[in-house]
Amino acid sequence: MTRIAIGVGENENIIQACHIFKEKHPKNDIILMYNDVDLIKAVLDKNIDCVIRGSLPASNIMTKLKEKYPNLSRATYVNKEGYEFLLTPVGIDEGNTVEDRYKLAMQCCDFLKQVGKKPKIAILAEGREDDFGRGKEVSNSLKDSKKLTKIIQENTDEEVKNYHILIEKAINDECNVIIAPNGRVGNIIFRTLVLLNSWPSYGAITFGMDRVYIDTSRDQSIDGYVRSLILAELLAKD
Template identity: 30%
Template sequence: MMFNDSSILNIVEKKAIENKARVAIGINFLSTEILDSLKKAQDRGYANIVIVGCKKDIENLDSESNIEIVDTDNPEKSICELLASNDVDAAVRGNIKASKVLDYLKTLMDAEKLYRIALLQTNMGRPFFFAPVGIDEGNDLASKIEHVKKSIEHIRRFDIDPEVGILSGGRSGDIGRNNKVDRTLADAEFITRYLLGNGINATNHNILIENAVKESDFVYAPDGITGNLIFRTLVYLCGGEGIGAPVLTDEYVFVDTSRARKDFTKAIMIASALTSIKTK
């Protein structure tokens, strides 16, 4: 069933406060806005925060903040080492380099590919899960199916049985106009039928993202490039919010974020909340 506009965030917040996990965040540059968000997350009881970064590059950290710092010249590597050693319960990317930290995560997890799912919110306050968000994700049918399955599994861990909306590059009547669009139409229809055949509520919305967001809890884009553009348009042009994109793994909790972000309060909240469902 679909969650209402606030329930998923309430669920996440409640779990975060219950866990109050030790959460590391990668920081290359600490602005006043970022520091305020870290203090807010800690003051609200979401987590005990550990900044991972080079001390000489981190300014404005006053002694009253009670935020620990792990001093390092390689925060991307160090934050993964903290996860591997269980020195922290979870990690948030913060504003360190995405490609570098994700490569270290792949090594840590002995994985060739990582899947992520983003929790987004429209400017009207409508939250929904969304994937793929990485430009290297969702590029073939097999990986799309695997991604959707892993995403649904993680959403269900919040006691939500999602309505899934599948997107393509056109309407069903557009078949034959463009080979690339035809491929997305065929993939979307196959994935929708696959999910329905496995007892999952799913709808093929074609290119009608406006309907998908209204009617679905989890929306899946045609590929990672399209998904990344949708994410950036929603968040940077249309007043929406990207709360965070957890990596879909049972072993570690890592929440990806945009380097352009200045408020990591909710990303820390979701990282702390997820620590209660990891299996390692």
């Protein structure tokens, strides 16, 4: 039996999702957590196999977890009609440096290879290549995307391409690791694809810890929370 703890906040979709999941996966034990303190304890509890944030606020949970796991990072797992990819950074305070995004890219690649998939990395920036000079932030983002692409090429054998702002081309090319320019842009991409356009998301896989922890949006649908429960169960069994 897999023991899954999940946070219950203001979004009652969590409760309905648990009922639906339990009907199809009756051998799992689901434990409801109603505050972030108990959820953090559940992450550290070796008697619990996996933990899902559910609809509890993320900021305090991530802060406390980083005290135990300082290299914590996340990537959202999206799967649409057989095409799946990891999107990162997605936390608004994550991925602010080239070094941070390189680490995230490598963690995504390691995860994909662990599940038998070949990484194909897309690097994004805040403008087209010929937009250089149209403001300091745009120019810096373009320089950083070029630097990140070069670092990956020089230090790994992974397939990587700089798509600049053209995320639609990265998706059409079926890249399975998409590196946003920073966490704020990544969060907007996530909300646009998943919450607005209903692309199926299984939640965010958390790297840098020896526990299975799935981060989820407080605004996720019932189906979205069901998918997170499914992913947590699968990862706990690996």
